[in-house]
Amino acid sequence: MKCRHCETPLEHIFVDLGFAPPSNAYLTKEDLSKPEVYYPLRVLVCDQCWLVQTEDYAHAEDLFNNDYAYFSSTSSTWLEHSRRYSEMIVKRLGLNDKSFVVEVASNDGYLLRNFVAAKVPCLGVEPTASTAEVAEEQGIPVIRRFFNEDLAGEISAEYGKANLIIGNNVYAHVPDINGFTRAIASLLKPDGVVTLEFPHLLNLIEETQFDTIYHEHYSYLSLGSVRTIFGKFGLRVWDVEKIPTHGGSLRVYGCLMSSRFESSAKVQQVEQEEIESGLGRAEAYARFQKLVEEKAEAAARFFLDELKGSRFVAGYGAPAKANTLLNYCGIKPLLLPFVSDASTSKQGKFMPGSHIPIQTPQYLVEQSPDSIVIFPWNIAAEIRAELAPQVGHSTRFVSLLGPNAFE
Ligand SMILES: [Zn+2]
Numbered sequence: 001m002k003c004r005h006c007e008t009p010l011e012h013i014f015v016d017l018g019f020a021p022p023s024n025a026y027l028t029k030e031d032l033s034k035p036e037v038y039y040p041l042r043v044l045v046c047d048q049c050w051l052v053q054t055e056d057y058a059h060a061e062d063l064f065n066n067d068y069a070y071f072s073s074t075s076s077t078w079l080e081h082s083r084r085y086s087e088m089i090v091k092r093l094g095l096n097d098k099s100f101v102v103e104v105a106s107n108d109g110y111l112l113r114n115f116v117a118a119k120v121p122c123l124g125v126e127p128t129a130s131t132a133e134v135a136e137e138q139g140i141p142v143i144r145r146f147f148n149e150d151l152a153g154e155i156s157a158e159y160g161k162a163n164l165i166i167g168n169n170v171y172a173h174v175p176d177i178n179g180f181t182r183a184i185a186s187l188l189k190p191d192g193v194v195t196l197e198f199p200h201l202l203n204l205i206e207e208t209q210f211d212t213i214y215h216e217h218y219s220y221l222s223l224g225s226v227r228t229i230f231g232k233f234g235l236r237v238w239d240v241e242k243i244p245t246h247g248g249s250l251r252v253y254g255c256l257m258s259s260r261f262e263s264s265a266k267v268q269q270v271e272q273e274e275i276e277s278g279l280g281r282a283e284a285y286a287r288f289q290k291l292v293e294e295k296a297e298a299a300a301r302f303f304l305d306e307l308k309g310s311r312f313v314a315g316y317g318a319p320a321k322a323n324t325l326l327n328y329c330g331i332k333p334l335l336l337p338f339v340s341d342a343s344t345s346k347q348g349k350f351m352p353g354s355h356i357p358i359q360t361p362q363y364l365v366e367q368s369p370d371s372i373v374i375f376p377w378n379i380a381a382e383i384r385a386e387l388a389p390q391v392g393h394s395t396r397f398v399s400l401l402g403p404n405a406f407e
Helices: 060-064 076-093 112-117 129-137 149-159 177-187 201-206 223-232 265-276 282-286 288-308 320-329 361-367 377-390
Strands: 012-020 039-045 052-054 101-104 122-125 162-168 188-199 235-243 249-256 313-316 371-374 396-398
Touching: 012 282, 012 288, 012 320, 076 112, 076 162, 076 188, 076 377, 101 112, 112 122, 122 149, 149 177, 162 177, 177 188, 177 223, 177 235, 188 201, 223 235, 223 249, 223 265, 235 265, 282 288, 288 320, 313 361, 361 377, 371 377, 377 396
Parallel strands: 101 122, 101 162, 162 188, 313 371, 371 396
Antiparallel strands: 012 039, 039 052, 188 249, 235 249
């Protein structure tokens, strides 16, 4: 396989997580009597541009045939993060009723509703009908398609070019990262800005957050690799912020090469940190597999110990990352009888691979488990604060990965 960005043949394996079904392929009861498709889950790193990327395999298009069940608005932490971003960026760029904002992967309108409220004209791009519908109900115009160069051209022709393009947690999910970047460059006004948020590869490595690896997540990005990709298509990064979302993300601010924005010192700082952590050398990547195996062993041991001690365990949250963890560790209903999730589109379904049933949060409270495993460890504090008053004092909350694992 060749690098999706620079076409260098890929020779280094970053991590091999065996085989797994697509992480968002939640199963209905009927699906349980059908065969389930597993794909290799291997991640490679390019030793030229250092883009960390999933291995190609047949039938990638199958991944998005399922009714994609993630609604951004189910997390209050995320809603607050989005509100603060909107307020900040409107001020920083001086956006007003003459501006034009485009959000790629606008989901259920969790972010653009802030721009509607501020009377800044905006447009969402979102291929998933179920979420796009919710956004439209809030008065947000949505084009129900995938973002690419053709669509960027059509938007330019119909609405004009953008003062701001927003991409939150989409850049890492696009298979054609070159085409996507070219599309951004073509849709920006001469002094337009693009902000992209993505989980920072440095955090993934340093905290061994291997559950954030799944098929739909094609790239694992550093500032260095993003600057390389931007540069190839006439864009540059002029500012960067470290933000706490998804276990530690970067928000990069990009513009056209010729644009007026001066580069912030933070860009050099963050890239320097990456270089000092070895992100420009193959050895830093080669160590990861061993670290993943140690974390997975600790997680599997937790479930076995609970079973041995006759303690009743349940899970909270059914995000894609839970499926990577459960499938790699081989956890089935014997060790984890059910998980619960606030999203109604997942309730009553089953986790892909493990076939663990998904119940409501109410059911979790009624069952009063001895231990509750919080799978979205990045918002564990929020979940714990909400659940703790509803369950017994003796209930233990635990995350298996992330900075507060097993505390
Ligand atoms: Zn490359």
